[in-house]
Amino acid sequence: MHEPFLEIRNATVWRGDTPALKNFSLTLRHGESVAILGPNGAGKSTLLKVLTGEVRPEANPDTICRLFGEDLWSLEELRHRIGVVMPEDVARFHPEELAYDVVLSSLRGAFGRTRDMRFSRAEKAAADQAIARLGITALAQRDFGTLSSGERRRFLIARALVHDPSVLVLDEPSTALDFAASLSLVSALRELAVAGHTLVLVTHHPGEIPPEIDRAILLERGTVLADGPKRKVLSPRTLGGLFGLPLAVSWSGGWCTVKPA
């Protein structure tokens, strides 16, 4: 069994006055990509924020929260171990930022390059490599604001990969992408999974979980409703109960299709 990079036991996580995760337990391991699903407000983004060290559970004697085997961690160190792709990050860059610098500035934890930032040859090579992996080298000298939504999303993934993290976290990566851009994004994710990255994919769409991700975790009101092989978890009964709709689920080549029953 691979080492866990996230171990949470009996954790309650508050967001303002809301217990966004309640008595929550979950283990995620290197080498096992997962898809996390659940209705709006179920706690998916909160779970990702625990994983990226941005929020912590309430301190209780029986609560455990370990990231990469540590009870305490530095955000700087986590940044090297976890690549994070949040669609809202697109808006953090000036439209005239060079697409290449969107990727490169990740090495300084910055959202854009300033004049005084200097980068070594090795750092530039890491950016070139991440950009090449996403197939966007030809776009790297364009202004970020002139790229399509799908192209910008690819640059955000390259930005997340520039540290060569073992774990890549993606929060609803296909939001606002058209059909073709979503398909192309999913194929980029498949390549990353095949290349050995562990993906943590939050999605509202069972149909975009690639065959390379077998484990599905369903959240409901801050708790884990179901966790296991996706064919078991994404059943008409469980999904239908969660969303309050009669649903039909079919499978083909590791892909899931959900329709009204």
Ligand SMILES: Nc1ncnc2c1ncn2[C@@H]1O[C@H](COP(=O)(O)OP(=O)(O)OP(=O)(O)O)[C@@H](O)[C@H]1O
């Ligand atoms: N900054 C905040 N302040 C107060 N409450 C918050 C905050 N962030 C999240 N919450 C609340 O915590 C709960 C879980 O929110 P979270 O964003 O984790 O859900 P989610 O499953 O990611 O939802 P969605 O699918 O809508 O993105 C919700 O009830 C939400 O209103």
